[in-house]
Each structure stands twice: as structure tokens, then as C-alpha cells.
Amino acid sequence: MSTVESAYSLDLKADILPARSLGGLRVGTPLREMSAWLSDQDLRGKVKYEMVGLYEARYRVAEGIVELAVDIRIGKVARLTAYNGYTGALFGNVRPGMRAREALRADARLYYSEEEELILCRGVPGVALDISERDPDPARVLDLEIVGVSVFTEALDTAAGQRGDWG
Numbered sequence: 001m002s003t004v005e006s007a008y009s010l011d012l013k014a015d016i017l018p019a020r021s022l023g024g025l026r027v028g029t030p031l032r033e034m035s036a037w038l039s040d041q042d043l044r045g046k047v048k049y050e051m052v053g054l055y056e057a058r059y060r061v062a063e064g065i066v067e068l069a070v071d072i073r074i075g076k077v078a079r080l081t082a083y084n085g086y087t088g089a090l091f092g093n094v095r096p097g098m099r100a101r102e103a104l105r106a107d108a109r110l111y112y113s114e115e116e117e118l119i120l121c122r123g124v125p126g127v128a129l130d131i132s133e134r135d136p137d138p139a140r141v142l143d144l145e146i147v148g149v150s151v152f153t154e155a156l157d158t159a160a161g162q163r164g165d166w167g
Contacts, residue, residue, distance in 0.1 A: 008024075010062050011024040012062060012066070012082075014088045016149055018126040022088065025077070027151055029076065031057075031072075034077075041061055055073050056078070057070045062085075065086050067081040067148075074164055078156060081150040081151075090129075094107060094146075096149050097146065100142050110122075127150065127152075129150075131147065132147045
């Protein structure tokens with residue numbers, strides 16, 4: 001195992017830490033530091049990538065269980081998302097694949113934002129839970145599945161961060 005690979009090996013059981021990390025990967029990591037690891041994953045057929053909009057590249061690794069979103073203007077990881085198959089947890093017990101009802105019961109700070117169409121956490125920036133439907137009837141939200149848990153740089157919630165001034 002190379003040092004690059006061990007420095008960026010994924011741990012699908014690692015805790016999900018808002019605005020910081022998941023899977024052993026960290027928000028804010030320069031892409032150039034991860035390029036050898038991503039190239040190795042690509043050679044093994046274990047990464048898929050795409051450009052999304054003008055300034056975002058997304059890399060899906062571990063058979064699509066983890067996604068890295070990179071702001072290409074500054075070349076850093078802006079967001080990490082865990083999908084079904086990720087067994088680590090947010091706040092000790094919130095995971096992709098569970099029902100929104102279970103998550104909201106597990107942590108009273110979680111709430112559904114109709115404006116964002118995400119489950120957010122009061123007082124805890126840099127985390128969002130994506131549900132399985134776009135623009136759902138609010139009465140149905142509790143029955144929907146959490147399809148992804150994302151951690152991201154707090155700067156994305158600012159005007160400067162939206163312009164790429166966060167690195």
C-alpha cells in the first residue's frame with residue numbers, strides 16, 4: 001500500500017463530523033493533495049467523476065458510497081457526501097438509508113427546511129441531510145428516506161463562499 005493511498009484510504013465506518021469530515025476525508029483538502037490517490041482509484045475503476053455547473057467537479061468513490069465535490073476555482077473539497085452503504089454516523093446515530101422520522105427523533109436539533117428542501121441542524125453549520133424526493137408535500141417528509149448526509153465548508157453559506165472566496 002502506497003503512502004498516498006494510506007493517507008487517503010476511506011473508512012466507511014468513520015463518524016460524520018459537520019463542516020469537517022467523513023470517511024476519513026476532510027473538507028477543505030486541496031485536490032492536488034488527493035490527485036495521486038484519485039488517479040489510483042480511477043485506474044482501478046473505483047472512481048466516477050463529472051463536472052456539475054461551471055465550478056464544481058464531483059468524484060464518486062467506494063462504488064458511489066462517498067462523493068467529493070470540489071470547487072475548481074480554488075481546487076479544494078467543498079463538500080463530502082455519504083450515501084447508502086456508509087455505516088458511519090452523524091451525531092452517533094443518523095445515517096443514510098434511515099427514514100427522516102427516525103433521524104428527527106434521534107436528534108431534536110434536526111428539522112426539515114422547505115426553502116432548502118433539506119434536513120438541517122439548528123446551531124450546527126456545515127451539515128445537511130438530503131431526502132429521497134424533490135419538493136415533497138411537507139406532510140410526507142417524515143416517511144421519506146435520507147439518501148445522503150453531506151458535510152461542507154461553512155463558507156458555502158456566505159456570499160463570498162458562493163463566489164469561491166473561501167480557501
